[in-house]
Amino acid sequence: MSVPVLVTVDDGALGGLTAxxxxxxxxxxxxxxxxxxxxxxxxxxxPSAFAALRAVSGVDGVERAGPGFSIxxxxxxxx
Amino acid sequence: MTNPEENTGxxxxxxxxxxxxLVLLEDGAIEAGTRALNQxxxxxxxxxxxxxxxxxxxxxxxxxxxxGVAVIDADPDQLSALSDAxxxxxxxxxLEAERRVFAISATAEEAAPAPQVDESVFTWGLxxxxxxKSAATGAGVRIAVLDTGFDFEHPEFAGRAVTTAxxxxxxxxxxxxxxxxxxxxxxxxPRAPGGGAGYGVAHEAEIFxxxxxxxxxxxxxxxxxxxxxxxVSNTCQVVSMSLGAAVRPGTPYSQTYERVASRAxxxxxxxVAAAGNESRRQEGRINPVGHPANCPSVLAVGAIDVxxxxxxxxxxxxxxxxxxxxxxxxxxxxxxxxxxxxxxRISGTSMATPHVAGVAALISQATGARGWELWAxxxxxxxxxxxxxxxxxxxxxxxx
Numbered sequence: 001m002s003v004p005v006l007v008t009v010d011d012g013a014l015g016g017l018t019a020x021x022x023x024x025x026x027x028x029x030x031x032x033x034x035x036x037x038x039x040x041x042x043x044x045x046x047p048s049a050f051a052a053l054r055a056v057s058g059v060d061g062v063e064r065a066g067p068g069f070s071i072x073x074x075x076x077x078x079x
Numbered sequence: 080m081t082n083p084e085e086n087t088g089x090x091x092x093x094x095x096x097x098x099x100x101l102v103l104l105e106d107g108a109i110e111a112g113t114r115a116l117n118q119x120x121x122x123x124x125x126x127x128x129x130x131x132x133x134x135x136x137x138x139x140x141x142x143x144x145x146x147g148v149a150v151i152d153a154d155p156d157q158l159s160a161l162s163d164a165x166x167x168x169x170x171x172x173x174l175e176a177e178r179r180v181f182a183i184s185a186t187a188e189e190a191a192p193a194p195q196v197d198e199s200v201f202t203w204g205l206x207x208x209x210x211x212k213s214a215a216t217g218a219g220v221r222i223a224v225l226d227t228g229f230d231f232e233h234p235e236f237a238g239r240a241v242t243t244a245x246x247x248x249x250x251x252x253x254x255x256x257x258x259x260x261x262x263x264x265x266x267x268x269p270r271a272p273g274g275g276a277g278y279g280v281a282h283e284a285e286i287f288x289x290x291x292x293x294x295x296x297x298x299x300x301x302x303x304x305x306x307x308x309x310x311v312s313n314t315c316q317v318v319s320m321s322l323g324a325a326v327r328p329g330t331p332y333s334q335t336y337e338r339v340a341s342r343a344x345x346x347x348x349x350x351v352a353a354a355g356n357e358s359r360r361q362e363g364r365i366n367p368v369g370h371p372a373n374c375p376s377v378l379a380v381g382a383i384d385v386x387x388x389x390x391x392x393x394x395x396x397x398x399x400x401x402x403x404x405x406x407x408x409x410x411x412x413x414x415x416x417x418x419x420x421x422x423x424r425i426s427g428t429s430m431a432t433p434h435v436a437g438v439a440a441l442i443s444q445a446t447g448a449r450g451w452e453l454w455a456x457x458x459x460x461x462x463x464x465x466x467x468x469x470x471x472x473x474x475x476x477x478x479x
Contacts, residue, residue, distance in 0.1 A: 006300060006335040011342075032301055035308035037346070038339045042301040063335045065300040066370060069322045071227070071292060071429065074257040078356040078392045079321070079427035 002044040004065035005029065005053070009039045013058025020058040027052040101175050102149040102161065104142075108170035113142050115171055116149060119164045120157035124149055196385055198276045203385045204265065204408030204430075208438050210280045211270070213478035215441035217281025222266050222440050223310035223318045224433065225303060226259030227296060228252040229288035230417035233260065235272045236286075244309055245290040246302040254417050255294030261423060262321045263288060264415030266433035267440070275422060278414045280437025280478070281444075287315055292322060300335075303371075307339060311348045316443045316453065318343070319436035320352040320377075321429035323369035328397050332373045340376035347449040351378040351435045353428035354403050355394035365395040365470075373401030378454060381471060382409025382431040389470050393428055396469035404472040405461050407434035438476040445479040 007029065013020055017036055024041065025031060028049030033042045042065070045053060053062045071079055104112030116122045124140040140151030153161065164171040196203040201211040229252060231241050243252040254260045267286050268279030289306040292298040303322070310318045340350050355369035372379035381403045382390035390410050396402045409431030416423035435457070442456050443449055461473040 004299065004301060006304065006333075008335050008338045033305050033308075035304060037308040037311040038304065038342050040304055040308070040335065040339055042304055060338065061334045063333060066324055066333070068300070069292065069298045069303070069324050071256075071258055071296040071322065073296065074423075078390075079258055079261075079425050079429040 002030065002046050005043055005045045005050075006063045006065050007041040007043070007053060008060040009041065010058050010060045011039060014039055016058065020056065023056045024053060024059070027056055029053055098152075100151050100153050100158070100161075102151060102171060103173040104147045104149065105170050105172045106147060109142065109147060112147075112149070112170035115164060115169060116140070116151065116161075119171070120153060120160040122151050122153060122157055124151065198413065200277060201270070202276045202278045202408075202413045204412050204434055205270070205277060205280060207383075207385075207387075207408045208280065208434055208476055209478040210437065210441065211277070213441055215281075215445045215479050217267060217284030217437065217440040217444055219285075220281065220317070220440040220443045221285045221287055221313060221315040222281060222436055223287035223289055223306070223313070223315040224259065224263045224266055224436070225289045225291045225306040225310070225318060225320050226262050226322065227256035227292045227294065228254035228259045228290035229263050229286070230254050230260045230415075231288065233415055233418060233421070235269050235415060235421070240285045241288060242286070242313065243288045243290070244306075246305045246309075247290050247293045247298070250290065250293055252288055252290045256292070256296050257416050257423060258292070258296065258321065258429065259288065259290070260417050261412075261414045261425060262319060262429060262433040265412060265430060266319050266437040268415050276413055280434055281440035284437070284440045287313055298322065304335075304339060307343060307350065311343050311346055315348055316449045317436045317439045318348055318350045319433045320350060320371070321427075321432045323353050323355050323372055325355060325357045325369050326367055326373060326401070328367050330367075330400065332375070332400055333371055336371040337374040337376055340371075340374050344376055344450045344454070349378065349439055349450060349453050350376075351380055351432055351439065353432045354379045354381045356392040356427050356429075358392055358394050360389065360391045360393070365397055367397040368394045368401035368403060375402075378435065378457070379404045379472070380428060380432045380435045381406040382426070382428045383407070383464075383471070383475060384410035387464060387475070389466060390426065390428070390431075392426075393470065402472065403470060405435060405457060405474065405476050406464070406471045407431040407438075407476055409434075435476050438478050441478045
């Protein structure tokens, strides 16, 4: 089952970001957002694909996204 | 919200008393004192020595033999008789109203009555960071608040420069929760709202309201990173993130967020984030700074109260990962709220964070600083506190 993934890209590879995105897709990443301002790509992938994603040229780091954030109901709890 | 009073489970009278009375008996006069309570005032008492496990207050009161103290219910006539007995020679030494006490205070300061701060013109938070005395207004500075959105038609924001974006699928930027509107109010709301306290630190800053938490209050890393990218591309000097996820001690910080925050700083965007509310300091429990505030390049913000004591919920530095960098007002913070309520007073490190974002905007306007230089100036100008650095970092941020 695929999990949400955060991929950071080397500063040096930012000029060729489109090629990096294409290579990540080939390696199993379903791309959600490409964020060139922060050299980050978010998406989802099978955990078994992480090694292949890390091996893509220009990739700096691959990390499973966290379980998410939540704040309490407005009437309840410290915010 | 939960506030400290609610935490005690108290339903006290305004004067903090319980309606019961403490009677101090003279040394070695427990039996005589117990008799006197009955004879003088008709108060029947049980002794803790003989009434172990008895429901309190079973009779009119209970005598704590080893302490030489009785706790009693008394009507005005009985009180009057006991007062006379205090003045006369005999076993009854003193009489006083029983006070409501708190389970255990996190600090000595919390036990003291909160100082009365005049909020008729400015909130206590604005006064604590010196915003009300600063000539800076935040004009020309862009603050992005990534939260539950914004009630951009709130009457106290009429005429303000506001840019919005929603990163929540299927939801507009309209704030269906309230949290985002409150945080934006603190960071960049009005100083003179035309009735009630001024509550905005950088009251002329340009507002970028990014919705990364849903109306139900939840969000994901993907949406938050998209919000950060949006703020960076809009050259916002400051990103305020009153959000986080609790982590266990020793959990590594996110490499992705660390790189993102570092890159944002390099491009002149400072990210400030709430340290988290998972501590229970009244029970001696201090939990670590949450994600993503635990990243070294994200400025982590803890909360103080009006007495400059730490918020009982404020997360601390518990290991080598995740330092609290600064603190700001985060208890009983008054700010804007979606119509028709218009205002609300709530607590949390979420409320401390936009105070820091607002002060950062003021400093940026006054000095031109942004990125790492802005981070340094926030630390440099912070007012040091006589509290552990693991809890308060450099202290309370201060407006220029």
